[in-house]
Structure formats: structure tokens, C-alpha cells
Amino acid sequence: MDNKLVELRVENGVAHVTLNRPDKYNALNIELFQAIDKTIKKLHKNKAVRVVILSGAEGNFSSGLDVKSVSKSVMPALKLLFKWLPGNANLAQRVSLGWQQLPIPVIAVIEGFCYGGGVQIALGADFRFASKDAQLSIMESKWGLLPDMAGLAGLRQIMPKDKALQLTYTADIITADKALEYGLVTEVYDDPHQQAQLFADKLMQRSPDTNAAVKLSINKNWSGTLRSLLSRESLSQIRLLVGKNRSIAGHREIKKSAKPYQDRQSGW
CATH class of the missing domain: 3.90.226.10 (2-enoyl-CoA Hydratase; Chain A, domain 1)
Incomplete structure (x- = not known):
């Protein structure tokens, strides 16, 4: 407490x-x-x-x-x-x-x-x-x-x-x-x-970085401009692609492993 x-x-x-x-x-x-x-x-x-x-x-x-x-x-x-x-x-x-x-x-x-x-x-x-x-x-x-x-x-x-x-x-x-x-x-x-x-x-079965990116994208883009939506989607996707949890997600899905995700990236 x-x-x-x-x-x-x-x-x-x-x-x-x-x-x-x-x-x-x-x-x-x-x-x-x-x-x-x-x-x-x-x-x-x-x-x-x-x-x-x-x-x-x-x-x-x-x-x-x-x-x-x-x-x-x-x-x-x-x-x-x-x-x-x-x-x-x-x-x-x-x-x-x-x-x-x-x-x-x-x-x-x-x-x-x-x-x-x-x-x-x-x-x-x-x-x-x-x-x-x-x-x-x-x-x-x-x-x-x-x-x-x-x-x-x-x-x-x-x-x-x-x-x-x-x-x-x-x-x-x-x-x-x-x-x-x-x-x-x-x-x-x-x-x-x-x-x-x-x-x-x-x-919890999804990458914490993906969850953070999804929440950011939907909350910010729900009523935002198209240009800001396109920009935010691209920048977030790049951050996910270079992150370790993206490769872990692929490993979990392809090899059906239980490899744990790492903690959420800094900056999310």
C-alpha cells in the first residue's frame, strides 16, 4: 500500500x-x-x-x-x-x-x-x-x-x-x-x-511497446489531422521495428515460444 x-x-x-x-x-x-x-x-x-x-x-x-x-x-x-x-x-x-x-x-x-x-x-x-x-x-x-x-x-x-x-x-x-x-x-x-x-x-500477450504505440496512435489520431496521423504512425512504427520487443513478438508467434517481453522502451 x-x-x-x-x-x-x-x-x-x-x-x-x-x-x-x-x-x-x-x-x-x-x-x-x-x-x-x-x-x-x-x-x-x-x-x-x-x-x-x-x-x-x-x-x-x-x-x-x-x-x-x-x-x-x-x-x-x-x-x-x-x-x-x-x-x-x-x-x-x-x-x-x-x-x-x-x-x-x-x-x-x-x-x-x-x-x-x-x-x-x-x-x-x-x-x-x-x-x-x-x-x-x-x-x-x-x-x-x-x-x-x-x-x-x-x-x-x-x-x-x-x-x-x-x-x-x-x-x-x-x-x-x-x-x-x-x-x-x-x-x-x-x-x-x-x-x-x-x-x-x-x-499481456502483446508487446508492451506495441500496446503503448497503439494507445498513443488512437488517442492522438482519433480527432487529429490526417497529416499528424500519418506522421505519428510512421514514427511509431520505426520505433517498434528497431525495438527488441518486436523481434520477441515475432519469435513468440512463429515459434510459439513463451519468451518474455522486455520492459517497455523509454520514451513511451
Whole structure:
């Protein structure tokens, strides 16, 4: 455990990250924001980590912002919102955007409550596996606020604009099945933890450099210009071709060997 508010456990290349404030349904106070931010930075430096499974403790992902805690004084709000330049990410935005910026696949396991800031964090993941009893809500408008944790960076890629507007305007609580229908979650399972582990095992069969390149290419090129897409694809492919994990991948496929991949290249 790296911080009592965030548990980090790494097993066989898979990092299990757990938001750990169960007495408050893993609601986000300033200390939890800081702990998530530190955990993302630690994962970025650990090139042996190849997949992340992100979840909440004791059956809930996160009930969102702990309004009472954050509004006790002006300092927590300043710590969350402060940034040197408008285009930079502040602390509140980094806990969502940071997962997208990790060069490794991130799977969010959503159980129980996933409201407001919890949804924003989950939107930073590459995949969202929900339990059948999960409840989701983009809840900020209920408090007279705008979602401002950079979750829109993920939301705009996975949902039609009218559905995103509908959920954001109304702050409606929706079921996991409805979230799947809207595209807000990737899959709905009886046991999303088990399915996340099975999917992580599948991802571990691919080169960590390839996984990093795929994530970079799709995230950057999804709404980018054609010229930037062509440039990024070519540069990434060259890096893969000269890397040792590319030859290991070929060896594994052609000779059906179990030769292990090396840690992710520097620079991804």
C-alpha cells in the first residue's frame, strides 16, 4: 500500500489500483485527489507495469466529490483548480486525464456508485467494465456546477453528443445496462473484476511497446489531422521495428515460444 487512500498492488505486470475511502463510498476529498495523482506518476515511471486495473474499495467506485470536505475552506478548492496556464491540467483534471496519458492500457472496474467525479475518473480509463448493479451519473449540474475534470476528453470519443448533453444537463442516475446502451461503459458483467483480469491477461500477450504505440496512435489520431496521423504512425512504427520487443513478438508467434517481453522502451 503506497497511501492509505489509494492501494497499489503490482502482480505479474498488472497494477491493481484501488480508491480506498470506503466509509465515504470513495468520495473525493483533496487528499484522495493528491493520492491518485501521485499513483499515476508512479505508474508512469514503472516500465515493468503493463496493464492497470482501477477500482473502488468495498463495492463502490466513487460517489464523486466530497462537497462538504472540499468546501470547508477555500484552500482545498484552490489546490484542485490552480494551474499556471489555462491550457494546462490542474489537479482535478489530472486524476482523469492522467490515466489516458499512461502508455499502458487502463481498465476501470465500476461497481455500485459511480457519480460525478467518479465518472470523470472512469472516463480517463481506456475500458470501463461495469457490474450489473452499478449506477452512474454525470452529477455536477445538480450542484450548479460544470464537469471540469477533463472527463470530456474521453466522453467526446465514446458517446453521441446528444446523449452526453442529456446526461450532463439532467444529472440523471442511470443503470449499467443504460450506460452500455449509451456507450458510457464498455461492457457489463456479473463479475467485472474477473473479466478485467482475464482481459488484462490477454493484453499481456502483446508487446508492451506495441500496446503503448497503439494507445498513443488512437488517442492522438482519433480527432487529429490526417497529416499528424500519418506522421505519428510512421514514427511509431520505426520505433517498434528497431525495438527488441518486436523481434520477441515475432519469435513468440512463429515459434510459439513463451519468451518474455522486455520492459517497455523509454520514451513511451
